[in-house]
Amino acid sequence: MISGAGKKRTRRVRKPRKKGAKGVWSIGDRxxxxxxxxxxxFLCVVAFSVTIYLAVKGISYINxxxxxxxxxxxxxxxxxxxxxxxxxxxxLLTVLGTAIAAPIGVGIAIWLTEYGRPASxxxxxxxxxxxxxxxxSIALAIFGLLIFQTSFMAPFSxxxxxxAVFGRSFFAAGAIMxxxxxxxxxxxxxxxxxxxxxxxxxxxxxxxxxxxxTIRRVLLPASRAGIATGTTLGMAQIIGETAVVVVLLGxxxxxxxxxxxxxxxxxxxxxxxxxxYVYINSPAGEGKxxxxxxxxxxxxxxxVIALNVMVNxxxxxxxxxWG
Amino acid sequence: xxxxxxxxxxxxxxxxxxxxRRIVVDGETPPVRVAHRIGNGASPGLxxxxxxxQDFEAVWVEERMRIESLGVRFGxxxxxxxxxxxxxxxxxLALIGPSGCGKTTLLRSLNKLVDLTPTAIRSGRxxxxxxxxxxxxxxxxxxxxxxxxxxxxxxxxxxxxxxxYGLRERGSKRPGKKALEPIVVDALERAGLWDxxxxxxxxxxxxxxxxxxxxxxxARSLAVRPEVLxxxxxxxxxxxxxxxxxxxxxxxxxxxxxxxxxxxxxxxxERIADKVAxxxxxxxxxxxxxxxxxxxxxxxxxxxxxxxxxx
Numbered sequence: 076m077i078s079g080a081g082k083k084r085t086r087r088v089r090k091p092r093k094k095g096a097k098g099v100w101s102i103g104d105r106x107x108x109x110x111x112x113x114x115x116x117f118l119c120v121v122a123f124s125v126t127i128y129l130a131v132k133g134i135s136y137i138n139x140x141x142x143x144x145x146x147x148x149x150x151x152x153x154x155x156x157x158x159x160x161x162x163x164x165x166x167l168l169t170v171l172g173t174a175i176a177a178p179i180g181v182g183i184a185i186w187l188t189e190y191g192r193p194a195s196x197x198x199x200x201x202x203x204x205x206x207x208x209x210x211x212s213i214a215l216a217i218f219g220l221l222i223f224q225t226s227f228m229a230p231f232s233x234x235x236x237x238x239a240v241f242g243r244s245f246f247a248a249g250a251i252m253x254x255x256x257x258x259x260x261x262x263x264x265x266x267x268x269x270x271x272x273x274x275x276x277x278x279x280x281x282x283x284x285x286x287x288x289t290i291r292r293v294l295l296p297a298s299r300a301g302i303a304t305g306t307t308l309g310m311a312q313i314i315g316e317t318a319v320v321v322v323l324l325g326x327x328x329x330x331x332x333x334x335x336x337x338x339x340x341x342x343x344x345x346x347x348x349x350x351x352y353v354y355i356n357s358p359a360g361e362g363k364x365x366x367x368x369x370x371x372x373x374x375x376x377x378x379v380i381a382l383n384v385m386v387n388x389x390x391x392x393x394x395x396x397w398g
Numbered sequence: 399x400x401x402x403x404x405x406x407x408x409x410x411x412x413x414x415x416x417x418x419r420r421i422v423v424d425g426e427t428p429p430v431r432v433a434h435r436i437g438n439g440a441s442p443g444l445x446x447x448x449x450x451x452q453d454f455e456a457v458w459v460e461e462r463m464r465i466e467s468l469g470v471r472f473g474x475x476x477x478x479x480x481x482x483x484x485x486x487x488x489x490x491l492a493l494i495g496p497s498g499c500g501k502t503t504l505l506r507s508l509n510k511l512v513d514l515t516p517t518a519i520r521s522g523r524x525x526x527x528x529x530x531x532x533x534x535x536x537x538x539x540x541x542x543x544x545x546x547x548x549x550x551x552x553x554x555x556x557x558x559x560x561x562x563y564g565l566r567e568r569g570s571k572r573p574g575k576k577a578l579e580p581i582v583v584d585a586l587e588r589a590g591l592w593d594x595x596x597x598x599x600x601x602x603x604x605x606x607x608x609x610x611x612x613x614x615x616x617a618r619s620l621a622v623r624p625e626v627l628x629x630x631x632x633x634x635x636x637x638x639x640x641x642x643x644x645x646x647x648x649x650x651x652x653x654x655x656x657x658x659x660x661x662x663x664x665x666x667x668e669r670i671a672d673k674v675a676x677x678x679x680x681x682x683x684x685x686x687x688x689x690x691x692x693x694x695x696x697x698x699x700x701x702x703x704x705x706x707x708x709x
Contacts, residue, residue, distance in 0.1 A: 274547045277511055278615070282564035282622060283541035292563070297554045 126376065133373020136366040142374075146328035146352070155364040158371045160330045161352035164245075165314055165378075167341065168324070168348055171249030172256050172313045177306050179253070180260025181295075187261075188268040189290060208258045216322035219251035223323070233325065233333050233345050241325070244333070245342040248323040255316055256309025263305020267298035300393020304386050311382045314375065317350040328352060349375045459488040462626050462656040463508060463543075468522035470503050470512060477503040479680040480522070485626060487656040490648060492671035492688070494661060496708065500680040501660045505628050508658065509543040510536055526626070544619030545628040549635055550611035552603035552618070557595050560603045560614055561585050564622035581621055589617035590647045609640025616647060620655075627651065629659040633666065645670050664704060668692055676700045 100108070141157035149155045183200060191197040207215075223232045224242030231246040271294060279289040295302075325331070325345030332340035347355070349371050354360050356368035463485035470478040478500040485491055485508070493501040506512040508524060510531060524531045531539050541564070552560050558575075561582040566572055582599075586592040591613040595606070603614055612632060619627060629648070633641040648657055649670055661667050667674060667688070674691040676684040676699070684691055684700040695701045702708055 272549065272551065274549055275551045275553070277514070278545075278547060278551045278618075279553070279563075280514065280536075281509060281511060281540050281545035281547075281628075282618065283537040283539075284564070285537055292566075293553050 126380075129369065129373050129376050132369040133376075136370040137373060141367055141370055146347075149363070152364045152366060155356070155367065158349065158352050158367060158374075160328060161347045161349045161371065162374070163330060164320075164324070164346040165348040165350075165375075167245055167346075168248055168252060168320070169310050169313045171245060171342065172252030173306060173310050175250060175253035176256035176260050176309055177302075180257050180305065180309070181264050181302055183257075184261045184264035184268060185290060185294075188265055189286065189294070204258050204261050207254055211318075212255060212316055213318040213322070215251050215254055216319040219247055219319070219323050223247040223250075231343065233331070233343065241345075243323055243325040243345050245324065245344065245346065248319055249342070251319050251323055252313045252316060255312050255319065256306075259309035259312060260302070260305040263301045263303075263308065264298055266305075267301020268294060270301075271297055300389050303389045303393070307382050307386045307389065311379050314348075314378055314382070315350065317354055320348045320351040321354065324348065324351065328355065349378075458653070459486045461485070462487045462527065464523075464525040464528075465504075465508075466523040466525070468504065468507060468524060469520070470500070470507055471519050472515065473517045476680050478507070481677070481682040483675055483682065483685060485656050485658055486673075487625065488653060489672040490652050490657045490659060490670050491673045491675065492659050492661055492667040493675050493677060494664065494667050495677035495683075495703070497662075498679075499677040501677050502630055504677070505545075505630055505658060505660050508626065508628055509540045509545055511540075511545065541622045542624055543626045543628060544622065544624035546612070546615050546619060546630065546632045548631045550608055550615055552606070552611050552614050554602065554604055556600045557586075557603050557606070557614060558582055558599040561617050561621045563618060582617075585617040585621035586614075588620050588647075588651065589613045590643060590650075591617055607640075609636050609643060612636060612640065612644060613647065616644070620651075624655060626656045626658065629657065631660055631662060634662065641666070664692075664706075676703060678703070 142162070143159055144157035145160050146158060147154060147156035183204065187197055187200060220242045222228060222242075223244070223246075224240050226240055228242070228247075229240045232244045233241045235241060275293065275297075276289055279293050280286075284292070324347065327345050328347045328351075330341060330346040331344045333344035334340040353368045353372045353375065356362065356364040356371070358365060461484055465481060465483040465485070468478055468481045468483075469476070481500075481504060483491075483504075493504060495501050503512055507520060508531075512518050512520065513536070526534070526539065526542060553563060555563075562575075562578045565578055565581060583592065583596075586595060591610060594610060595601075595614075603611065606614060612635075616627075616632075633644055636644065645666065648659070651657060652672075659667075659671070671688040673686065674684075674688045675682055676691060676695075676697070678699050684695060684697045686696075690696075691700060692704055695704060
């Protein structure tokens with residue numbers, strides 16, 4: 076209530092000042108405003124040119140054929156097939172990474188905001204999550220390789236005849252991808268939980284509910300939008316990630332299932348995603364099919380934009396106005 | 399006179415509802431209304447043994463809670479010092495006093511909500527129906543001692559689910575919507591909200607106005623059939639009309655439930671309170687009938703406060 080009243084007051088004070096703004100502002104303020112405008116417009120220009128460039132290039136090369144055919148080895152661009160497998164790979168890896176990151180991330184966020192004791196452990200966990208945000212993904216990928224190459228992890232990894240563990244599979248890449256998505260899930264969930272006023276929790280306690288049912292029946296449903304936002308942002312991170320794919324998923328463009336158990340064999344095998352497909356086919360990689368790389372990059376961009384629109388919709392609709 | 403808990407005959411206890419308390423004098427039920435009115439005659443067959451005695455006039459005042467030399471401290475700060483009070487059903491007890499005098503802490507001690515603050519240390523005893531609350535299960539105590547907060551805080555779910563929230567226990571024997579409906583309807587009626595929401599029980603509770611939300615919170619508390627209802631400045635975020643409606647609701651409820659209200663609004667205390675406790679810097683300065691505290695206060699401080707000299 077107090078903060079609400081304060082907000083209203085500042086708004087009231089601001090309004091009349093805004094009307095006569097031009098006459099009142101000092102030189103320094105006006106220069107600052109100019110710089111803010113220029114940087115803002117510059118950012119818009121860069122963002123739009125990337126999108127438009129990729130759209131123009133991508134649309135001109137995209138067709139039903141590249142979307143529905145598998146990548147093939149070939150010397151000429153016309154022989155290299157499409158990027159059906161990388162699209163499937165992107166979906167599989169995103170689902171796997173999110174499926175691991177979402178429950179763990181929500182759990183961490185709940186523990187941090189609702190329990191958080193001992194405080195030293197909570198700070199340690201917080202620092203760990205922050206470290207994941209800042210860690211270069213290639214470092215995480217190498218770390219993953221280290222773990223999944225051990226013979227202990229053989230059931231989850233692509234293995235060569237004779238028992239050499241490659242440390243590469245959808246499992247390996249998905250596990251490390253979950254670390255990349257994790258901080259976003261934790262962040263989104265924590266933000267939502269923190270926005271719930273203390274007295275709402277107390278109202279539930281005052282009705283004779285314990286902390287567990289309060290979390291399950293009140294706090295989590297109220298945080299749904301925040302959790303969804305965090306998870307979607309995490310998914311966007313996974314979709315856009317390249318280093319982890321190149322290191323941990325293998326460089327085979329086609330899905331290469333491993334083992335005899337259906338479905339599981341795909342996850343144990345190697346493959347590619349749109350990002351690694353773009354990398355490999357662009358002039359930076361082998362460069363055999365640059366036009367298809369553009370088309371794939373365009374598809375990638377569309378997916379990420381769609382996810383961002385989703386995030387906006389979720390946050391817009393899911394906001395509760397607490398008393 | 400003995401107090402006996404009789405399981406009510408309608409199987410509501412199976413639905414996770416605490417049993418109805420009846421007051422029994424020497425084995426005979428006195429001509430008083432039952433502590434909890436249910437059914438309002440709308441559900442056939444249910445209300446018969448619980449019919450309300452219409453010709454009952456005098457207010458049945460009975461001790462519900464007794465506070466014995468309660469002290470609460472947060473670290474070094476003493477918030478409540480050696481307070482002894484009595485909370486009776488049939489009465490509204492108002493806690494008044496300047497900000498930071500310990501009213502809210504005292505109130506939150508009654509349902510042990512104050513124990514959620516890690517630094518809080520409590521001394522003294524609080525009895526609910528002669529039972530020491532210190533040894534009672536928190537969740538059980540809080541079902542018997544409901545609370546309403548300063549800010550309306552319905553949960554982000556439907557109106558129905560809000561009221562039914564306290565009734566839904568964990569486990570496999572969760573009562574279904576049908577079993578809960580009469581209780582929900584009754585609680586909404588007693589909170590004076592039924593007429594306004596009867597058509598949209600499935601609407602989100604947060605779409606209601608502030609005053610309606612606060613009455614929904616009252617209904618939510620009433621649904622678990624508390625013996626005592628604690629109100630922490632329930633009208634401070636509301637407009638005068640909503641405040642008047644809530645005050646009416648409170649006065650109507652006091653016959654069945656002991657009510658303790660913390661308020662900064664002395665007019666409000668004068669309007670609805672039967673007993674008033676004036677606190678200052680953690681001390682209970684004066685406790686007595688409202689008319690006495692407001693018109694002929696014994697302590698000098700009380701006189702100054704009710705006259706408006708400080709606050």
